Amino acid sequence: MHRDRVEAILQALRTAYPGARSRLHYNNAYQLLVAAILSAQTTDEQVNKVTPGLFQRYPTAADLAAATPAEVSAQIKSLGLFRQKSAHLVAACRILLEKHNGRVPDSFEELVALPGVGRKVANVVLSNIFGRDVIAVDTHVFRVANRLGLARAGNVRETEEQLMAVLPPGSRREAHHLLIYHGREVCRARQPRCLECQVRSYCENGCQE
Ligand code: SF4
Structure with missing residues (x-):
């Protein structure tokens, strides 16, 4: 995927979910x-x-x-x-x-x-915790990344490898949170809210308008 397209997706998600971060509560x-x-x-x-x-x-x-x-x-x-x-x-x-x-x-x-x-x-x-530039792939990241064409993978491991290759260095932790927010709020597993989707013009899931 072209870097400009990746950046555009990330920017659209940043705008949609400013300050996206882990929802788990922890202090250390x-x-x-x-x-x-x-x-x-x-x-x-x-x-x-x-x-x-x-x-x-x-x-x-x-x-x-x-x-x-x-x-x-x-x-x-x-x-x-x-x-x-x-x-x-x-x-x-x-x-x-x-x-x-x-x-x-x-x-x-x-x-x-x-x-x-x-x-x-x-x-x-x-x-x-340690500031490493890696991306954790959970069910939301897997689903949303593959719908958006950021990855084209059949499993979580391949999705992680492809995201590490396509996401700009320094953006992986943020991308993890943004994709999770989008998966929870809009791009749900069942009945995704495509009409409200901020990145539908990039979607490869047949939801473009
Ligand atoms: S258009 Fe629909 S399927 Fe595609 S990313 Fe948006 S919510 Fe998900």
């Missing part, structure tokens, strides 16, 4: 890592309802590492997959203590080695 790397692990198949709003109590009870990775999964489950049972997520959180925090002095590592390989952390969560942490 530990909190974002935990919130991102909890966000699997769950909305950010649901995660934000449980994390204040969770972080009050377990303010550091050491505190969470000392808990049992059953204790953590009691704090997050309103979320889907809460038993699995509890086990992941405790195991991940124990690794943080054993291998990283209780800190969240800043390398992709070390992040994805943590239970509950895949490419998306790792890239969310790397971009939002």
